[in-house]
Amino acid sequence: MDPICHTMVGGALASAGLGRWSARGTATLVIAANIPDIDIVAAFVGGNLEWRRGWTHGVLAIAVWPFVLAGAMTLWHRRREQARGPASRFWPLVALSAIGVLTHPFLDYLNNYGLRWLMPFRDRWYYGDSLFIVDPWLYLMLGLGIWLTRRRRTAGAEASTAERPARIGVAGAALYIGLMMLLTALARPVVARELAAEGVTPARLMVTPAPLNPFVRQVIGDDGERYHAGTFAPWSPAVRIERRIAWRPAPGELELVTAGRRGRAFLHWARFPVFTREALSGTDSSQIRVFDLRYSDGSDDSWASVRVTRPGARTGSR
Secondary structure: OOHHHHHHHHHHHOOOOHHHHOOHHHHHHHHHHHHHHHHHHHHHHHHHHHHOOOOOHOOHHHHHHHHHHHHHHHHHHHHHHHHOOOOOOHHHHHHHHHHHHHHHHHHHHOOOOOOOOOOOOOOOOOOOOOOOOOHHOOOOOOOOHHHHHHHHHOOOOOOHHHOOHHHHHHHHHHHHHHHHHHHHHHHHHHHHHHHHHHHOOEEEEEEEEEOOOOOOEEEEEEEEEEEEEEEOOOOOOOOEEEEEOOOOOOOOHHHHHHOOOOHHHHHHOOOEEEEEEEOOOOOOOOOEEEEOOOOOOOOOOOOOOOEEOOOOOOOOOO
16 A cells, blocks of 8 residues: 555554553554555666665564664653653554554555565565555545544543544444455456356456456456456446457567566566567667557556667567
8 A cells, every 4th residue: 555545554553542551652653554665765776676665674574673663662752851741661662663654564465556465485465455546435434433532632621532533443344355355256256157158268367456446457368478468347247348468478578578678577576567568760670669568558658668779680579
């Protein structure tokens, strides 16, 4: 999920009462809900796809982060407060950090970008396909709960009364996430049967929520030669296939793309890569462009694509 959602999750949990477990409890929850995304620093040194949702999101990091963050928050609080106010407590901060940290990879796993749960032991992507990366409905439930709780606290309401909207927001978000996971589990076999009726037997299948309307599902099936991309809705009689794309690279293209660090990282991350070729005007060279069908339709360059020049081999576009 995006940083706004992760921040709202930490804030909503704190507003629901967990923030009272210790001094700096709210700050700890918000930081913990975001801390695995520290791997974003790799983007500034050209290694974003190699590091993204890997080491800092994997099982080893999940086990270590709560102690690192709780220790840092305890030391910072002691230095800052100098014995003024309530003292921060290490073990409650560990518990809060663990809760916040666990929400992050769980939510990241649930979208179609995926997550490498088993890093550093196994470099494999796993996909929940149950939430869109930017989900306005989670924003609404969590944000409204936080806002109403703050209003009640400002008005002087008791803690149990003030925290009720945040608790309802967290419960609503949890129910919504559960519903989206259930819909994905129910939709996958239906989509597989619909595709089979059209003579398509996908070796790999993605059925994931579309933007804004989570009840409409984006579908991509891979039969080994072509991608079959379209949409599916529970009230529709069939899967609507909108594009059929031959995706396999021509001889030598895969080796050329994987010869460079950027190309290797992209293909390891890409779930549905499509290879296209374009002749470079006035030369005997061509460009191989690879894009991921999850996030690009191939009409133009995007963040979900990579280009590699193939010298001395003029080819037509595909």
